[in-house]
Amino acid sequence: MTETLPSLDDVRQSIDRLDGEIQTLISERARCAQQVAHIKLRESPETTVFYRPEREAQVLQKVMARNAGPLHPETMARLFREIMSACLALEHTLNIAFLGPNGTFTQTAAVKHFGHGVNTSPLATIDEVFREVAAGSADYGVVPVENSTEGMVSHTLDSFLNSNLRIIGEVELRIHHHLLVGEGTKTESISRIYSHQQSLAQCRQWLDANFPRAERVAVSSNAEAARRVNGEWHSAAIAGETAAEIYGLKQLHQRIEDNPNNTTRFLIIGREAVSASGTDKTSIIITAKNQPGALFTILEPFHRRGINLTRIESRPSKHDIWTYAFFIDFEGHQDDAAVQEVMAELEPRMREVKWLGSYPKAVL
Structure with a gap:
């Protein structure tokens, strides 16, 4: 049997009805946000914290978890991100x-x-x-x-x-990097390409293949590159969509980065600490004593307790020659029992341990 579809007018009337319901619910949510602000100011007027990263992360995670389509979960979360942003602006x-x-x-x-x-x-x-x-x-x-x-x-x-x-x-x-030009620029006349040094490096292969003779000029930012191009007929810039919109440039070529997963x-x-969200990361700086096996001494307690390290980077210490500070990111919150056990074990062995913070993992 052939499915009978509703008329276009019927569908549009349904959309109008749903739009009204959505708008009513958003307004109701906004009034709740105002109540939250009043409660916070009443309970702690001198130290009120309006933005709670862990709370917002939890809300967005729930939005994505209960999403049933047809919108992508991240698309739905971005819509809620803007609703939450507008509601928070009513508080502060x-x-x-x-x-x-x-x-x-x-x-x-x-x-x-x-x-x-x-x-x-x-x-x-x-x-x-x-x-x-x-x-x-x-x-x-x-x-x-x-x-x-x-x-x-x-x-x-x-x-x-x-x-x-x-x-x-x-x-x-x-x-995503795009090659941007002004309205009067012709492709064959491009002799200079501006961008940040990292962006030039990230598009090196594409530039070698498409503009091998153009001079590559490193500037302080991609936005600065876009600003310069705005008044030059023979140059182009590597930058993103935001810079193109702000400086009124045309995207001559899109997504020219060598690595599509860049x-x-x-x-x-x-300035404030963040409570646990349930899906957190922690960052610390450890300055190790200059002795054999120092890095192993740092890493072994994490391995023994099953704590996943997501990044470790060394930088020269600013205080002593040939002494290095290790920047370490790992999964978990500093209030977790396993994390506290690791840090209690490490502190007497290290020259210095500095907490940079525990925070929710990126949701979007």
Whole structure:
């Protein structure tokens, strides 16, 4: 038997009815958010914390778990991310500092994590982001920490050595590079290509094959590359969609990165500790004594207790020559019993152990 489909008008009427119900529920949720703000201010007016990373991670995880389609779970979570962002803005509008200028992938990461209901402020260096958050001028900061192709961002790691800020979250962002040009630029006239040095490295094979004779000029950021191209008829920039939109450039070629899985991880830095969400990571810095087997001494207690290490990176210590600090990420929260047992075992063996924070794993 042939299925009888409803008329187009019937379907549109159903959509209009559902839109009204959705809008009513969103408004009801927003009023609940306002009540949350009043309760928080009443209970702790001097130390009110409006943004709770562990709570938001739990909500997004539940959204993805109960999603029944046809929308993809991540698409559904992104919709809720924006609803939550708008509702949080009714309680308190967050000020987010990020490594600028406007149009960088770091800004994209900030919006991905916090939604559009925040104020974002571009800063020139990673050091400035740390200083603004430490001083309270920004509620939180967003900085890059590692790329799947090019490795660690050493400047971010070094900034933690002299800072008391905590990591309160992480963002993983799939990086797509596009070749951008101004309206008057012709492909055959391109003799110079601007981009950040890491982006140039991530697109090296494509550039060798398509623009082998063009001069490659490294600049401070992809956004700066896009800004320069805006006034030059013979140049192009490698940058993302956000930079193209901000500076009014055309995408001459899309997704030119050599590795289609190219991903950058960003850290959210803040001043307060984060409670357990149930799916957490912890970051620490350990300065080991300069002796044989020092690295084994650090790693063995984690292995013995079944704690998975997700990253380990060494950097020269700023205090003693030929002494190294190890940046370690592992699964679990610092309040977990197994984690506390490991740290109790390590502290007397190490020169210094510094907690950078426990935080929810990236959800989106």
